[in-house]
Amino acid sequence: MISVDTNNINVILATDCGSTTTKAILIEKIDGHYRQTFRGEAPTTVEEPAADVTMGVVNAVTEVGELANRRLIDDNGNIIRPATDGEGCDIYISTSSAGGGLQMMVAGVVREMTAASAKRAALGAGAIVMDVIASNDKRLPHEQIQRIRELRPDMILISGGTDGGTTTHVVKIAELVAPAKPQPRFGGEYRMPVIYAGNQDAAPLVERTFDDSIDLSVVPNLRPVLERENLGPARDRIHDLFLEHVMAHAPGYEKLMEWTDAPIMPTPGAVGNILQTIAEQQNINAVGVDIGGATTDVFSVFDKTFNRTVSANLGMSYSISNVCAEATMPTILQWVHLEMDERELRNRVKNKMIRPTTIPQTLEALIFEQAVAREALRLAYIQHKEFATTLQGVQQQRTVGDTFSQQTGGQTIVDNMALDLLVASGGVLSHAPRMQQTAAMLIDAFEPEGITTLAKDSIFMMPHLGVLAQVHKQAALEVFEKDCLIYLGTCVAPRGQGKPGKPCFQFSLEGDGINEQGNITVGDLRCIPFASGVRAKLRVEPARGFDMGAGPGTAVEREVKGGEVGVVLDGRGRPLQLPENREQCRKSIEQWVQALGLYPD
Amino acid sequence: MAHAYTPGLKVSNRMRYRCRRILPIPGDVLVETGTTVEAQQVVAQTFMPGDITPLNMANLLSLPPADVVECMLKQEGDTVEVGDALARTKGIFGFFKSEYRSKVAGTIESISGVTGQLIIRGEPLPIQVLAYLAGEVVEVLPNEGVSIEADVSYIQGIFGIGGETYGRIRMACGGHTEELTQNLITDDMQGAIVIGGARMSAGAVRKAIDVGVSAIVSGGMDDQDLRDILGYDLGVAITGSEQVGLTLVITEGFGEIAMAERTFQLFSEREGDDAAVSGATQIRAGVMRPEIVIPLSESERQQIKEGEHSDGLLEIGTPIRVIRDPHFGLIGEVAALPTQPVDLESESKARVLEVKSEAGQTFVVARANVEIIGS
Numbered sequence: 011m012i013s014v015d016t017n018n019i020n021v022i023l024a025t026d027c028g029s030t031t032t033k034a035i036l037i038e039k040i041d042g043h044y045r046q047t048f049r050g051e052a053p054t055t056v057e058e059p060a061a062d063v064t065m066g067v068v069n070a071v072t073e074v075g076e077l078a079n080r081r082l083i084d085d086n087g088n089i090i091r092p093a094t095d096g097e098g099c100d101i102y103i104s105t106s107s108a109g110g111g112l113q114m115m116v117a118g119v120v121r122e123m124t125a126a127s128a129k130r131a132a133l134g135a136g137a138i139v140m141d142v143i144a145s146n147d148k149r150l151p152h153e154q155i156q157r158i159r160e161l162r163p164d165m166i167l168i169s170g171g172t173d174g175g176t177t178t179h180v181v182k183i184a185e186l187v188a189p190a191k192p193q194p195r196f197g198g199e200y201r202m203p204v205i206y207a208g209n210q211d212a213a214p215l216v217e218r219t220f221d222d223s224i225d226l227s228v229v230p231n232l233r234p235v236l237e238r239e240n241l242g243p244a245r246d247r248i249h250d251l252f253l254e255h256v257m258a259h260a261p262g263y264e265k266l267m268e269w270t271d272a273p274i275m276p277t278p279g280a281v282g283n284i285l286q287t288i289a290e291q292q293n294i295n296a297v298g299v300d301i302g303g304a305t306t307d308v309f310s311v312f313d314k315t316f317n318r319t320v321s322a323n324l325g326m327s328y329s330i331s332n333v334c335a336e337a338t339m340p341t342i343l344q345w346v347h348l349e350m351d352e353r354e355l356r357n358r359v360k361n362k363m364i365r366p367t368t369i370p371q372t373l374e375a376l377i378f379e380q381a382v383a384r385e386a387l388r389l390a391y392i393q394h395k396e397f398a399t400t401l402q403g404v405q406q407q408r409t410v411g412d413t414f415s416q417q418t419g420g421q422t423i424v425d426n427m428a429l430d431l432l433v434a435s436g437g438v439l440s441h442a443p444r445m446q447q448t449a450a451m452l453i454d455a456f457e458p459e460g461i462t463t464l465a466k467d468s469i470f471m472m473p474h475l476g477v478l479a480q481v482h483k484q485a486a487l488e489v490f491e492k493d494c495l496i497y498l499g500t501c502v503a504p505r506g507q508g509k510p511g512k513p514c515f516q517f518s519l520e521g522d523g524i525n526e527q528g529n530i531t532v533g534d535l536r537c538i539p540f541a542s543g544v545r546a547k548l549r550v551e552p553a554r555g556f557d558m559g560a561g562p563g564t565a566v567e568r569e570v571k572g573g574e575v576g577v578v579l580d581g582r583g584r585p586l587q588l589p590e591n592r593e594q595c596r597k598s599i600e601q602w603v604q605a606l607g608l609y610p611d
Numbered sequence: 612m613a614h615a616y617t618p619g620l621k622v623s624n625r626m627r628y629r630c631r632r633i634l635p636i637p638g639d640v641l642v643e644t645g646t647t648v649e650a651q652q653v654v655a656q657t658f659m660p661g662d663i664t665p666l667n668m669a670n671l672l673s674l675p676p677a678d679v680v681e682c683m684l685k686q687e688g689d690t691v692e693v694g695d696a697l698a699r700t701k702g703i704f705g706f707f708k709s710e711y712r713s714k715v716a717g718t719i720e721s722i723s724g725v726t727g728q729l730i731i732r733g734e735p736l737p738i739q740v741l742a743y744l745a746g747e748v749v750e751v752l753p754n755e756g757v758s759i760e761a762d763v764s765y766i767q768g769i770f771g772i773g774g775e776t777y778g779r780i781r782m783a784c785g786g787h788t789e790e791l792t793q794n795l796i797t798d799d800m801q802g803a804i805v806i807g808g809a810r811m812s813a814g815a816v817r818k819a820i821d822v823g824v825s826a827i828v829s830g831g832m833d834d835q836d837l838r839d840i841l842g843y844d845l846g847v848a849i850t851g852s853e854q855v856g857l858t859l860v861i862t863e864g865f866g867e868i869a870m871a872e873r874t875f876q877l878f879s880e881r882e883g884d885d886a887a888v889s890g891a892t893q894i895r896a897g898v899m900r901p902e903i904v905i906p907l908s909e910s911e912r913q914q915i916k917e918g919e920h921s922d923g924l925l926e927i928g929t930p931i932r933v934i935r936d937p938h939f940g941l942i943g944e945v946a947a948l949p950t951q952p953v954d955l956e957s958e959s960k961a962r963v964l965e966v967k968s969e970a971g972q973t974f975v976v977a978r979a980n981v982e983i984i985g986s
Contacts, residue, residue, distance in 0.1 A: 053979070076950070151665040178676065182726040189663050189720055189730050215725055323847055328894055332846030356834040357866035358936065363848050364770045364864065364894060368935040369961055369979045375936060376957035443958035610958065 016482050019100045021093035023074070023082060024474035025067050026277055027054055027106040027266075030303035030327050030366050031437070032063075034070035035474050036078055036099070037489055044485040046493040049469050050074035053367045055262075062262035064269070067104070089269055103481060104270050105473040106263070107277040107302065112136055112252050115163040117143040117187060119170035119179040124208065127233045128169040129397075131207070131241040133318045135248035136276030137164075138305065140322075143186065145179055151186060158190035165251050166192065166202065167244060168216070171209030173234045180208045184219040191223060194255075201225040203251045207232040207244040227251070252276060272481045278307045280476025282318050284490065285309045285433070287479065289316075294430035297456065299387060300472070301436035303327035303366050306386055308394035312423045317398035321390040326438050327366030330382060334359050337385035344588050345381035345454065347600040348374060373609060376443070380451055383438040387455030395424045426459040426584075427505060427559045433495065435467035445574040446537070446606045449498045453578060457586050459505045460559040461548065461568050464498040464575070497542055499573030503580035504556035507587070508532040513553040514581035519570075521546025530581035533598070535605045538579070540572035548577070556583075578606070620767040620862070620900065620982065622874050625915045628763040628904060629749070632740045633756035644751050648742040648759060650777050650887050650906075655740045655756045661733030664715045669727025671711050672700050676727030683729075685719055691731065692716050698729075743775055743887050745906045762912050764881050764905040766862065766874055768828065771890030771901025772841070772850045773858030776804075778825035780882050780905065784808035787875035790867075791829045793818045800824050804886050804903070806878045809869040811859070813839055820856035826888040828860045828878070828903060830870035837865075851891025851899075858890040860901040863932075868940045871932065871984055881905045925983065931966060935980040942984065943968040 022037040022044075032055075036048045050073025055066035068087055075082040081097045084090050090098030114137040118125025121144035132139050140161050143154050166187060170180030187204070194202050203225045206216050213228045220226050229243040253273050267274060278300065285298040289311035298309040306324045310317050323332040334342060339352055355378060362368060370376040399422050434440070434452050442448045448466050452458075471494045479486035504515055510533035518527040522544050530536060540546065551565040552558050558566040570577065582602075589595040603609060638657020642648060668683075669676040682698045685691055691713045702708035717733040746761025781803035783795045791807025793814035801822055807815070807829030813836035819827055838844050840855055862870050886905040893899040907915060925931070925945055933941040947965035953975070954960055961977045968974065 152663060155663045155665070178726050181723070182728060185721070185723055185726060185728055185730070186665070189660075189732065191660065329847055331844070331848070335844040335846045353833065353835060354866070357864075360770075360834045360837075360845075360865040361935065361939070364892075365934045365982070366894065367979050369955075369959060369977050370957050371935065371955045371959075371977050371980060372937055373957050376959070441959065443960075 016484070019482060019485070021080075021099040022478065022482070022485060023071065023089065023099040023102045024478060025070060025102075025104045026470070026473040027063050027067065027104060028277065028302060029107055029305075030054060032066035032070045033470060033474075034067070034074045035469070035471060036074050036080070037478075037485060043492070044488040046469075046471060046489050048074050048078040050077060056260065062265070063106070063260065064262045064265050067266065067269075101271040101481060102269055103272045103474070103477050104266060105275045105277045105280045105477050106260075106266075107136075107305075112248075112276050113138050113140055113162075113164050114167060114248070115140050115143065115158065115161050115192070116167045117169070117183050119145050119183060119208075121145075121147050123236065124169045124171065124233050126399075127239050127241065128167050128207070128244070130239070130317065131169075131232050131244040132167055132248065133320060134241060134279075134282065134316070135245040135252075136279030136282070137248065138320050138322045143183065145183065154186050155190045158187060158192050162193050164194065164203075164255065165248065166204045167248070168204060168206050169208045169232050169244075171212060171231075172236055173210050173231050175209055175211075177209055177212035177215055180212045181215045181219065184216045188219045188221070188224070203227070203255055205229060205244060205247050205251070207247075249273070249275070249279070272477060275473075275477045275480075277473045278309075278318065278320065280473040281307065281435070282309050282316065283476040283479060284472050284486070286311060286316050287487070288431075288490070290314070292431075295425075295428050296431040296433065297424075297429055298433040298435065298472070299390070299439070299452075299456075301326060301383060301386060301390075301438055303437070304329050306390035306436070308390050310394065310398055310424055312398070312425065312428065315398075315423060317394070317423070319390070319394040319397045321386075321393050324386045324390050326379065326383060326386065326436075327362055329363075329386075331359050331363040333382055333386045333389070336389060337382075342378075342381050342385050344595050345384050345599060346377055347596055347603050348377060350374070350378065377609065379438060380442070380447060383451055384455045387451065391456055395422045398422055398424050426457060426462075427557075429458055429460075429462050431463045431465060432456060432458055432501075433465050433467060433472075435470050435472055437470070440467055440470045444608065445496070445498055446608050449501070449575045449578060450602070450606055450608055452498075453501050453503070453580060454586065457503070457584055458501050459503055459584050461550070461566070461570060462501045462503075463571055464501055464573070464578075465495045466498060468494060468496045497571055497573035499540060499575040499577055500548070500570040501578045501580060502548070502550055503582070503584060504550070504552040504558050505584045506552070506556035506562070507583040507585075508553070508555060514556060514583070515550050515552045515558070515579075517551075517579060518549045519546050519577060530579050532581055532583060534579070534581040535602045536579045536581075537575060537606050538577045540576035542571075542573050544572040545569055546572070575606075620769060620984070621765060622767065622871070622877065622984065623765045623917075624877055624880070625762060625907060625912075625917045626765050627760060628744065628746075628765055629758055629760045630744050630904075631752075631756065631758050632743060633752070634738060634740055634754075637754040638738070640751050640753065640755070640757060642748050642751070642757060644748055646748045648745065648748060650742055650745040650885065652742045653739045654742045654748070654759075657738050658735030659738050661717060661735050663720075664717065664731045664733065666697075666711075666729045666731065667727060668698050668711065668722075668729045672698060672709055674700060674727065677724055679727040679729070680722055680724045683722055687719050687722055689719050690717075691719060741775070743889075744904055745885065745887075762907045764877060764884075764907065764915075766828075766877065766903040766905075768860035768862045768892075768901040768903070769864055770848065770850075771858065771860040771892050772837075772853045773826070773855060773890035774851055774853075775887065775889045775891075776825040776858045777885070777887050778802050778804040780804050780806060780878060780884050780886050782806050782879055782882050784829075787830070787872045788869040791815045791827070796822060796824065798822055804828065804888055806875070806882075807870070808875060810867045811861075812836065816840055816857075816859065824857050826858040826860065826890070826903075828862065828888070830863045831861050831866050831868035832859070834865050848892055848894040851889070851893075853890075858888050858901075860888060860890055860903065863940065864934065866939070871942065873984070884908075925964065925978070925981075930984050931981040932984050933966065933974075933976050933980060934982050935977075938966075938974055938976060941966065941968055941974070943974075946973055
């Protein structure tokens with residue numbers, strides 16, 4: 011990595027090597043401000059015949075160069091640096107999730123406590139967690155050992171015990187891992203990296219358990235006391251090992267690592283970085299989603315607590331068939347207002363799975379893919395809610411006043427009513443031809459309650475900005491504010507259910523050039539166009555049995571932002587339930603499609 | 612304009628093929644550089660550490676973990692048989708001793724004084740690696756395996772299930788557009804690699820399993836049929852370990868799609884030759900496609916010249932196949948490569964190309980929706 015003088019940086023080139031597509035963007039300093047100017051993409055080339063990730067990078071960068079009229083690649087296929095008039099860039103950075111990303115196995119003593127913390131550390135670092143081994147995971151020791159032998163993770167994280175506590179249980183976990191001799195995914199040439207982040211008193215005993223076939227690193231305990239997590243050191247070590255071991259063994263990465271001016275980050279790690287920064291700066295609760303070809307990542311920040319989950323087999327290309335298997339085809343077809351042949355669709359889904367880089371060319375194909383996306387997102391969000399919980403095992407002091415509101419540890423901290431900002435990214439959301447389509451997919455899948463701002467990552471730039479923030483924070487934040495987020499608008503949806511046609515809520519919207527009032531009945535969906543950058547005062551008075559966050563039937567007032575779509579008034583109720591009868595359901599969907607202007611007639 | 616790169620499947624009448632046959636853990640290599648090997652010859656073997664049985668002796672004998680070591684009758688490295696006494700408590704004044712007898716055979720790998728846990732490892736499990744490719748050993752990786760090379764006809768499929776298998780190429784269909792139906796599978800196809808034309812029916816696959824066919828290769832199949840054969844809906848395309856009774860490979864995709872004529876022609880020319888087939892497909896991480904490898908005989912090597920290989924670049928005249936609707940399965944050549952993105956019917960903006968079909972018609976297709984054929 012070269013040292014970077016941030017004052018002399020005028021042209022920044024960034025790539026994100028996804029499992030399907032490699033995306034390149036160009037950021038240029040214009041009139042003293044950093045702006046994202048051009049983008050290009052090309053299929054990722056980890057597959058034969060290329061089997062070299064840099065080939066896809068060169069193709070994507072070449073496309074950017076053509077559009078920008080700037081030569082970025084020299085005759086030898088290398089990136090030209092530093093920038094001069096009409097040629098090259100000052101720094102080049104990259105993220106990656108190609109080749110399956112970072113795959114880890116984690117182990118802890120108690121599944122709900124140290125093992126859950128270890129899983130959070132691995133996920134926060136951008137990994138896919140293949141399995142969680144714990145003393146109480148309901149498997150017998152020989153079954154656990156067999157499972158460890160079958161897995162071929164890139165690395166293993168072991169945790170367990172609080173500092174100064176009993177050492178026996180965590181040593182026992184190490185004794186399960188050691189004889190299993192797990193094989194690394196990229197062949198037997200390198201030693202399996204194992205990170206120990208448990209009770210520090212047990213560290214010497216754990217060290218003795220492993221032989222030379224394991225590359226053991228000991229880092230501070232990730233749960234030093236039950237009341238507190240300390241995930242930072244374990245995450246940092248995961249990042250280091252990711253670069254040292256995993257990246258170095260993926261096809262072409264050695265070359266890519268030489269090219270970049272900052273360490274390559276796992277894509278989800280970079281997206282998490284930037285989302286945390288926004289939530290912190292604006293003091294809000296935010297949820298971000300990145301739906302890719304193989305996986306769907308959900309990030310959330312509620313009350314300053316960051317969580318990330320990866321739904322390993324929910325995605326729109328490699329994993330599309332799994333989404334259909336998990337959600338079932340009839341559930342997906344609920345979201346489709348056209349008649350489609352199920353047998354034909356099944357074949358199309360499998361064809362997308364085996365040829366993941368294709369895109370929907372017909373309208374029918376687009377409608378079906380967006381229906382699949384709704385279910386993938388819905389399933390991923392359910393998994394996220396189950397995972398993003400308060401710490402378990404923490405002793406709680408209760409008073410008489412808590413008698414009727416006793417809450418145990420392990421409750422989800424995801425509260426759709428408290429959600430302020432919902433950000434969409436990933437191909438199917440970012441590249442949807444109409445903004446309304448992105449908004450509708452978000453609303454249908456996440457079911458935001460109360461008043462929620464919707465935004466999308468304009469051209470899937472968040473990973474690039476996440477890694478750029480490491481090198482040049484000012485550039486990353488400037489581009490994020492000006493070019494990255496596109497505000498779609500605001501969703502207004504009370505919690506509660508009622509009979510179709512009955513009153514749901516009254517609203518009034520007053521602001522610059524806008525003055526709208528009206529009633530929304532149960533089952534209605536309405537969109538009021540409301541330009542981006544404009545602010546207005548929104549008052550919503552829910553009907554009896556409906557709640558906007560202030561209690562059933564209590565009115566709320568809030569200043570809201572406009573956006574490309576406007577204000578979406580959603581009277582369909584929460585939780586959202588579609589009519590069970592297929593014909594009725596088709597009619598409702600058709601009505602909502604027209605209300606939002608989702609597709610051409 | 613820069614060259615656009617588009618992946619494609621390899622189909623070659625003659626090419627030098629090299630495969631690495633590696634043991635999962637170090638072991639013995641049984642052949643030397645320069646040796647000519649047969650496809651089903653064992654080239655390397657080893658023993659994988661046996662299964663593990665953990666026994667918590669502290670719990671089993673109601674002892675503090677620290678006392679387990681001194682109560683052991685067998686030590687680390689000792690071999691134990693079923694029924695052997697492993698540990699005995701000291702009892703009270705020499706009486707009331709309790710004993711634990713092993714329920715498994717193996718070797719004691721470790722005894723932990725911290726947890727009181729004993730690890731017994733079972734008999735080593737033998738692992739053999741076959742040559743897979745009939746050819747010459749060109750490299751020996753000591754303790755790991757070998758690289759084998761041969762001149763072969765090579766066909767890469769798009770998707771398969773089942774592991775490696777061997778047999779003779781046997782044509783079942785009269786043309787590349789003919790469906791492979793049950794009546795085309797005959798009893799004398801036992802042990803053969805049966806080549807169909809278009810879609811293979813579920814009936815044909817079932818009959819082939821009954822007959823004992825080694826593998827079926829055809830243009831396409833229905834997802835519903837695949838689900839019936841596997842007994843579950845395949846979620847992620849990571850295959851190769853299925854045990855359905857034979858290996859299946861499709862060369863084009865799912866649905867009613869004919870095998871590319873060139874591929875079918877190549878199989879016809881190689882009919883009767885021995886071949887190796889692998890159905891293993893991994894579309895994520897490490898990308899692996901199913902394949903049919905047909906080593907060439909000395910006389911075939913004299914006759915067949917190596918075809919030209921494309922390097923994955925899309926240019927005017929490049930032969931391509933459309934891999935998504937509309938026009939799924941259409942074969943033609945690139946007629947134009949406009950640089951600027953175009954609005955598709957779905958309203959998406961994408962880079963496109965014009966493809967001229969074999970019938971002479973021209974269609975506009977998204978670049979992402981084609982693959983190069985005959986690379």
